[in-house]
Amino acid sequence: MADPDEESDDNSAASLPAGRSRRRSTNSLSASAHSRSKLLRTPNKSIPPFHNLHPSAPTSPPTPAPSPTPHQRAPSWQSAGEDEDTFLRDARQHFSLLGRAEGQRFLAEILNLCDNQQLSFVYHFVSPRLKKDPFKVLPNELCLRILSFIDDPKTLARASQVSTRWHELLNDDMTWKLLCDNHAYRTMSEDTHEDSEPFSFALPPNPYDPRFAQQQLNNSDDPSASNNSAVTTPTTSRAPSSLGNHSRKRRVKTKTYRSHFKQRYMVEAAWRKGGHLITKHITPDHGVVTSLHLTSKFIAVALDNAKIHIFNTEGEHQRTLQGHVMGVWAMVPWDDILVSGGCDRDVRVWNMATGESIHKLRGHTSTVRCLKMSNATTAISGSRDTTLRIWDLAKGVCKHVLVGHQASVRCLGIHGDLVVSGSYDTTAKIWNISEGRCLRTLAGHFSQIYAIAFDGKRIATGSLDTSVRIWDLQTGQCHAILQGHTSLVGQLQMRGDTLVTGGSDGSVRVWSLLRMAAIHRLAAHDNSITSLQFDDNRIVSGGSDGRVKIWNLRTGQLVRELSQPAEAVWRVAFEDEKAVVMATRAGRTVMEVWSFAPPDDAFDDPGSDSDSQSSTVDLGFSNNNSTSHHEFDNPYHHHHHPDDNINNPASSSAVTEVESSSSSLSSSSSVAVLSPPPAAAADPVPLTSASTALQNTTQDLDMQDVFIDISNSNSSGGRDANDH
Numbered sequence: 001m002a003d004p005d006e007e008s009d010d011n012s013a014a015s016l017p018a019g020r021s022r023r024r025s026t027n028s029l030s031a032s033a034h035s036r037s038k039l040l041r042t043p044n045k046s047i048p049p050f051h052n053l054h055p056s057a058p059t060s061p062p063t064p065a066p067s068p069t070p071h072q073r074a075p076s077w078q079s080a081g082e083d084e085d086t087f088l089r090d091a092r093q094h095f096s097l098l099g100r101a102e103g104q105r106f107l108a109e110i111l112n113l114c115d116n117q118q119l120s121f122v123y124h125f126v127s128p129r130l131k132k133d134p135f136k137v138l139p140n141e142l143c144l145r146i147l148s149f150i151d152d153p154k155t156l157a158r159a160s161q162v163s164t165r166w167h168e169l170l171n172d173d174m175t176w177k178l179l180c181d182n183h184a185y186r187t188m189s190e191d192t193h194e195d196s197e198p199f200s201f202a203l204p205p206n207p208y209d210p211r212f213a214q215q216q217l218n219n220s221d222d223p224s225a226s227n228n229s230a231v232t233t234p235t236t237s238r239a240p241s242s243l244g245n246h247s248r249k250r251r252v253k254t255k256t257y258r259s260h261f262k263q264r265y266m267v268e269a270a271w272r273k274g275g276h277l278i279t280k281h282i283t284p285d286h287g288v289v290t291s292l293h294l295t296s297k298f299i300a301v302a303l304d305n306a307k308i309h310i311f312n313t314e315g316e317h318q319r320t321l322q323g324h325v326m327g328v329w330a331m332v333p334w335d336d337i338l339v340s341g342g343c344d345r346d347v348r349v350w351n352m353a354t355g356e357s358i359h360k361l362r363g364h365t366s367t368v369r370c371l372k373m374s375n376a377t378t379a380i381s382g383s384r385d386t387t388l389r390i391w392d393l394a395k396g397v398c399k400h401v402l403v404g405h406q407a408s409v410r411c412l413g414i415h416g417d418l419v420v421s422g423s424y425d426t427t428a429k430i431w432n433i434s435e436g437r438c439l440r441t442l443a444g445h446f447s448q449i450y451a452i453a454f455d456g457k458r459i460a461t462g463s464l465d466t467s468v469r470i471w472d473l474q475t476g477q478c479h480a481i482l483q484g485h486t487s488l489v490g491q492l493q494m495r496g497d498t499l500v501t502g503g504s505d506g507s508v509r510v511w512s513l514l515r516m517a518a519i520h521r522l523a524a525h526d527n528s529i530t531s532l533q534f535d536d537n538r539i540v541s542g543g544s545d546g547r548v549k550i551w552n553l554r555t556g557q558l559v560r561e562l563s564q565p566a567e568a569v570w571r572v573a574f575e576d577e578k579a580v581v582m583a584t585r586a587g588r589t590v591m592e593v594w595s596f597a598p599p600d601d602a603f604d605d606p607g608s609d610s611d612s613q614s615s616t617v618d619l620g621f622s623n624n625n626s627t628s629h630h631e632f633d634n635p636y637h638h639h640h641h642p643d644d645n646i647n648n649p650a651s652s653s654a655v656t657e658v659e660s661s662s663s664s665l666s667s668s669s670s671v672a673v674l675s676p677p678p679a680a681a682a683d684p685v686p687l688t689s690a691s692t693a694l695q696n697t698t699q700d701l702d703m704q705d706v707f708i709d710i711s712n713s714n715s716s717g718g719r720d721a722n723d724h
Contacts, residue, residue, distance in 0.1 A: 135165050143169050151182050153265060176257040184536060185264040263598065267577055270596035271538060271550065272559055275579075279315030279593040289589065290342075291331040294573040294580050298352050299593070300338060301582075302328040308340060310352050313578060315593035319355040323348055330371040332379070337393070339379045341368025347381050349393050359396035363389055372414040374433055380419050382409030388421055390433055400436025404429055413454030418473075420459050422449035428461050430473070440476040444469055453494035458513065460499055462489030468501055470513065480516040484509055491532035498553075500539060502529030508541050510556065520556030524549060531572040540579065542569035548581055563592055 098106060111119065135143045147169060150156055156179070160170035169175075291302035298318070299311040304327030310318045326343035333339075337358075338350040347361040347368060366384035373379045377394045388402035388409060407424035414420075418439075422428045428442040428449055447464035454460075458479070459471040468482040468489055482501070491502030498519075499511040506527055510520040525543025533540050538559065539551040546566035550559045562572075566583035573580045577597040583590050 133163070133165065135169060140169065140172075144172055144174060147175050148178050151179065153179060153261070171258065173257045176261045180257055180261050180264070183261075183264070185261065186536075266598040267596055268537065270598065275562070275594045275596045277592055278595045281311075281315065281317065281591050288327070289570050289582055290327065290329045291340075292571040292573050292580065292582060293331060293333050294575055294578065295333050295335075296575075297336070298333065299573075299580055300331060300333055300352065301591070302331045302340060302342075304328070304343075306342070306344070308338070308350070310338075310355070311593075313593075315580075315591070318352075321350050321352075321355060321357070323350075323357050323360070330368050330381070332371040332373050334373045334376050337376065339371055339373060339391075339393070341371055341381055341383075343367045345383075347371070347379070347389075347391060349379075349396070359393065361391050361396060361398065363398050363401070366408075369408060369410055370412045372412045372419060374414055374417070374419070378433065380412060380414065380433065382412050382421055384408040386423070386425075388412075388419070388431065390436060400433075402431050402436060402438065404438050404441070407448075410448065410450055411452045413452040413459065415454050415456040418454075418456075420452055420454045422452045422461055424448040426463070428452065428459065428471070430459075430476070442469075442471050442476055442478070444478050444481075450488060450490045451492040453492040453499065455494050455496075458494070460492050460494055462492045462501060462503075464488045466503070468492070468499070468511075470499075470516065482509075482511055482516065482518070484518055484521065487528075491529050493532060493534055495534065495536075498534075500532060500534050502532040502541060504528040506543060506545070508532065508539065508551070510539070510553070520551075522551060522556060524551070530569055533572065533574060535576075540572055540574050542572040542581070542583075544568045546583060548572055548583070562594065566590065 095103060095106065111122070114122070134146075138146075147156070147159075150159075156170055156175070160167045288304040289301055290304050291300075293300045294313075297313065299313060299315065301309045301311070303309075306322070306324040306326055306328060308321040308324075308328055308331065310321065312318055321338070321340075324340065324342050324344050324346065328340050328342040330342065331338065331340045333352065336351055336353045338352050339347060340350065341347045341364075345362070345364045345366060345368065347364070348357060349359040349361070350357055364381065364383040364385055364387070368381050368383050370382040371379060377392060378399075379391045379393055381389050381391065383389075386403070386405045386407060386409065388405075389398050390400040390402070391397070392399050402421075405421065405423040405425050405427070409421050409423050411422040412419055413422075414433075417433045419431050419433055420428055420442075421431065426443070426445045426447060426449060430439040430442070431437065432439055442459065442461070445461065445463040445465055445467070449461050449463050451462035452459065457473055459473060461469050461471070463469075466483070466485045466487060466489065468485070469478050470480045470482065471478055482499075485501065485503035485505055485507060487504035489501055489503045491500075493500050494513075497513045499513055500508065501511065502508050502524070504527075506523065506525040506529060508520075508522040508524040508529060509518050510522075511517065512519050522539075522541075524541050525545045525547060527544040529541055530544050531540075531542035531548075534553055537553055539553055540548065540562070541551065542548045546568050548562040548569055550562055551557065552559055562579065563581050563583065564585075566585045567587075568584045570582035570584070570589065572582070577595060579594040579596070581590075581592040581594065583592075
């Protein structure tokens, strides 16, 4: 049998050339022989013979390889990352050295190796870099002209974060002034002006600022008041200061149209879906609230127990005016002056700031049912004794007694030197205040007149005969008879060419005085309309069904219910950023004071200290139900004035026919905070494509947060196109 070593050597030698094969074979044989002889001379003592280890055991399979010992480590990927960085660095270096043709060829080869997903990434990465920003080359006038066509404030707010250039353009005040005009926001002078005339629940004030009206006509259309509820010196409970501080000042004066627009936008948003319930009051006093007025300084509440309570606009009780000996049924404020009248037949003049009784005016022989003021020194009162009296408040004397009505004088409307009175004798009369004479009588109603609205040109009267009549001031002719209500029309307000009426049938109707036709027919409440007021944007109605509702004036749609349902709503008075609700719950009357004013630091102008802060302010308006009540002890329907047995606010008149009702608008929306915009490429996206993109990205964003992020970026001037 051949030796294996020799056979192996022979095989390996056979594969070599002849000469080398012989030499290799000879060397291999000699080495093999030397190795075998050495093993024979030096036996291996470390491996014992097999039969000594297992003399009788059969042959076992080989054992598996041992497990790694703890000192063995997993492979490190750091070196792989370093190799990748080195590769990319070398690739960039080599690519930069290529010529144009070689570089294009290289890119073509790389792109040919990419799949669709990778090619899509390349497209979206390269596309913005191939576009130009037109605002960089166009003059400012053209840029601002282009921006003026974007009327979405969210889009403009996002656009100001595209680049420094866009930010500078959108800080131009003209852009935001046009936006204020487009949204029908009032001017800055109107917004910062402190109104001296009160806002009230019935026959609300002139649509324009009273001081402007006084300059033109030396008069204002002050609301009248008559209603029922109760109060005494209350126990006050306030919301936390973080909620109440927003309304310490009636209105914050803004410096630019940008901050002005932001303020108006946030106030409107609060009316739609928020507001702070800042104060309620609790009192054990018994009585009926007969009059409610909200002014820029005070909330005045009159009662049939002869008391008048004065609160500040935060709802904190200031003082109680005591002097009447019987119920107070009429009241009108002017700045710090308050004129009141009631069942004791007296007209009293008060200083609300000090509580001083200035004058006690006597002359009427029956209950004083209505009061108006034409200026700070002239008041007009109407009484159940069928007369009107014109009072000089500075001297405390009666200037004129106006005689002509045959029954109780129920309501007054005033404008300039003219006053219009409505009576239970079914007529209305136009009087000259300075001369104290009747100019003409308006006859046509078939039943008592309960409400009047007068704007200086037209007179609207609401009657128990369910109709509303529109009269011409100059001729005294009836221009139109507005029909649709099925019961007493006891609430009227006229503003420009719009008239809003409310009736005991529970319906609210919006009329166009140009077409003399109904614009909206709202099935507002299940029972009588007890309170009605509107401004340029909204209608606020209260009913004896216990609900307070806010309606969109333009669309007629229900926006929201302001307060929790109650047994009955007495009255609601509101102004721009505040509302007062008086309602009955669990047999007690509750007074709620709501604020819709944003925090003072929410609309600081660009460049102010607050704009440089980096923190984000939460501007979401949420309901707060943790505050207390102003409660009284008298159900609404338990009190009747002997003069008002027909117009009992608690009586329910079902709506027999209302042509259409308004659908509810969902006012809830999620609030998202804008994150800083991503780093832009060398050239931003042009305006045409940017507008669409911005509108898509801001669908779910709240304008309040958009503005806050912009103000936080003012210190850095926005994000430039070259910022990364």
